[in-house]
Amino acid sequence: MKKLVTLLSIVLLASNLLFGQLEDYTIHNNLSYLSKESISNDSLQRLNLVLPTKGDKYPILIWIGGGAWSYVDRKQEMDLAKKFAKNGIAVASIGHRLSPAIWRDSTLNTGIQHPKHIEDVAASVKWLYENADKYGYDRDGFFIGGFSSGAHLSALISLDSTYLKQVGLSHKLFKGIIPVSGAYDIIDYHNVLLNSDRPELAKLHVEAVFGDEKEDFRKASPITYLHNLSVPILLISDNNVYNYSRIFEERVRTTEFRDMQVVYSYHLSHGELWRNLSYDEESIYREIMINFIETNL
Template sequence: MKNKLFLALGASALLATSIAAAAPGDRFREKMRERMAARLQDNPQAPVTPPAQTLSYGSDRLQEIDFWKPAKASGPAPLVLFVHGGGWKRGSKDVAASRFAPAHFTGLGYAYAAINYRLVPNAKVEDQAEDVARALKALLDKAGELGIDRNRVVITGHSAGAHLVALVGTDEQYLKKAGLSFANLDGVIPNDGAAYDVPAQVAQSGNFMKPTYEQAFGTEPARQRALSPAHHAGAPNAPAFLLIHVQRKDGVEQNKGLEAALKAAGTRVERREFPGTGLQGHGEINRRLGDPEYPATGVVDAWLKGVFGS
């Protein structure tokens, strides 16, 4: 019972973003949320995370990458790059990522990376999408040194991170600013996002999430559309998408909408849904990805094998 409570509180820590501005006492509450999020990662069933190599991809302290080489490699390895969630304004690669993922994906023979990015309100969502592309560019520039196969790359992210990787995978401007293009991506795995059509999501959001969406995307419909993957999903896009999600009503609707937009553009897309509701389900599909007993893990593994051809 205690573990279930920790899971629920930990998921809430990553998503309790209804306070738009810091009021007296909020700093204390945010510290408590961060502690609970960290406790969420202390899952005794998860494997020990292998040591990471930490790299910088910019001058800001948050422009940082943790990188893991594959456990065994006979040549350059495919790369899986992860982008954390946290309502665009909090979270980090240290407390908002699956502890299963580094050991799991490197055990499959892939290189794995998890990034931090600049956060709202000190940065804009546009800057965050640029950070995703810049982090990827930094890794590909060191492909020979790191043992990365530049021709086999997938980006994935959870929650706000799902939105960011979907945006980078549908609006090529962010990759181009970093000196890359859709040709540098093999696929995108957005994990339980619910902001692919931002105007629609803002319109139906309640008091809990609306301040977070408006802080991140503003109130102008034109900017909200410009930051909506579903509004950019007309061709060209990244070559392939795997949309995974649990049974949150808005998440289901948003994933179906993005799937339809990608299909209309002729982009290869697969959508898979899994059990789980509310904050706990939203957190679990991220926290347990890489756990061989969690159903999404096998789906992701099979999809990656098909995309990477190995």
């Protein structure tokens, strides 16, 4: 009998792993958010969905990983997604088309420019909105956030109504915005790199992503659209990109909007904050994000 019970346990564990089901969450990998006619890069234009196994109508965090708009990998965000799901929050880890990044890796020499990345994000939001009932999360409990380049995209799609309007949705559908360690003024970002010890990054990085005109940078900057800021925002920054978040915060202070929380992690670098959010069993920053979602439902 003991051998039978052990064998049954192994079979059940294998079944759970095979179908992506674990005790606290269920995983749906590689879901395409575009019609077959609309796909231009099938491996990238997909999302991973992690759902709590308990309850239903739970909120969902639409999460865009970092990677300089050029080497974002939705699979690398799964540890973070699972930890949120264990706390009753669904997470959609979004993949999108990528820009070239020869400054980092000579093989990353092809790709797309803005606004293709954010058009993919908009398509994923539409798919998630339309499939809420199928997967059990709350259509009225949408939050969006991201890390680094994902922070920029999450802020931009929440403030510039253009992209969601193109897919028939309102940018006001989000209950809250959680950009973490991003750049929100691309004009400033370009200027900083021009005057850095690696000025070639202004062209090889920023211009490769956004074009080479100041107007291109302005249109791609979340800070341009602060007049549309109308839902709660949790702005988090590590010590490497403090100045980019500070510009955003100070500009918000000149408006009448006040529903913003600002958290600075002075003791963690860019990579350290991402690892803290993703891997640490105890993360004060992750707890702040979870509390922000629960408070603003």
